[in-house]
Amino acid sequence: MRIGFVGGGKVATAFGRYLHAHGLAVSNYYDRHEDKLSHACRLTGAHPCQSAAEVAKMSDMVLITTRDDQIEGVCRDLADHGVIRKDHLVGHMSGAHPSLILHDAARQGAAIFSLHPLQAFAEEEKALADLPGTYFSIEGTDPRLASVEEIMAKTGNRFFRLLPEHKRLYHLSACIFSNYLVTLMACGLEALSHSGIHPEDGFPAMMPLIQGTIDNIARLGPPKSLTGPIARGDVTTIEAHLTAMADPSLASLRQFYAFMGLKTLDLAIEDVLQDPLKANALKKVLEMG
Template sequence: MKIGFIGAGKVAKGFGIYLKESGLELSGFYSRTLESAQEAAKLTNSKSLALEEVAKNSTVVFITTPDDLIEKVCNEVAEQVGFSQGQTIAHMSGSLSSEQLKMAKQQGCNTFSLHPLQSFADPVASAEKLKDTFFAWEGKGNKKDISNILTVLGNNNTEISPEDKSLYHSAACIASNYLVTLLDSAIKLLEDTGIDRELSCEIISNLATGTVSNISNLDTTQALTGPIVRGDVSTISSHLDAYEKKGLLEIKNIYALMGLKTLDIAAKRGLSPEKIDHIKKILKEENFNE
């Protein structure tokens, strides 16, 4: 089995390094920017190839372009070069399903999306992190090639339905992108107390790291701490009052909205219905104004 890439960005380079280090054979990389393909080939000890060479000489072709170009590139290759019946064509987008590859499917290919749940910055560092990364995949056709790749890699993985791809990706956005936004709000509050931003970032990062570790070991229900799970009404009220006095209405709204959702977890921990109703009333009262 030979694996080729159309597109030689950070994802292709990082995944290519990981495949090569795991003992899988690469046919090579094609990119509209020759320099990118050559760099990827150098990093993986493979080849920089013409588009037709990748398409014709690869058992599995990963289209690793930006998301909004995946379908367009697939169609162009299908029309200009042609895929081979029984070939496996895949992309690595987190949000898009294998439906983006329907023209390859029409030419008798197996079509899949395979997504590693991690961010890619530096290709070499990303390849190292891939060893502990979860993969989600879905698609149509013979699963043999994708299954073989995942078996060799040994990563934890799950097949999902194409219809659930957006839900899957939104979970990643909340856990990664929106976590940054949430922590930025906490950092801003520390700054407002007079702590400089660099130290605030360190403090909040350490706290969040401990929380994430607790979730991994205990699940969210047991990892939850703080005034809501304790039913500490006076502390919650004092937080809301502090935001009001400082004019931090956006953060106040975030706090209230997250608090309402946190009550669902607190209920699983045995917080009484009376306490839940009391806190819910406090959080809802005039806390979602502009």
């Protein structure tokens, strides 16, 4: 199985290096940026190509690893140039899009799919180091995607199989876990800074609490991991928190706190907060914001 990449960015290069290290044949790359192309080929032993069409001609599996908004157009160009074969596997590595955006390749008889690693690729070396423990999703319906599963078996990575109609919900959940977690931390640091503690000092102090909570979620699940005033039904403390954000400059933080409080209350009612009177009292206070 010869694997070629159209696009030589961080995802393509880190993943190509990972495949190469596991004895898989990374045959070629194409990227319009010469520095990216030479870097990817040097680290994988791949052949540098002068066009995406050349990649397709020399590969059994074509991974289109361009920007998300370019994937469909690249696939269309490959089909228009007549370089997509019936024995091709054509995929992309976008988390946001289903494999259906590769419909032009499917019309040529190719098996289409998306292969998405559940990790961030902010830095190539860090991404490469994290790949052994990374889960992947394989999305598509063609029976020939067993070949993609075989690649995962060779690398030892666990994976999910997804249907095309479920891809966007899957990606949405990944954004909540990753991107919105960053926002949650930023809001916590904002509140901390108003207490007079600088974020550079406060975040390391909060890290044991953050890590302990994540460990509890992994061990017990979200409902049983809840602690604090909402889990206890402590209306007085929640009222005090809201009062502490009475200043107009904290209006957005107060709104965020109230919204998250209501979502946390829903979670608490599932398990740790069994008193309906306390639950109703908390809901009224949080809805008033």
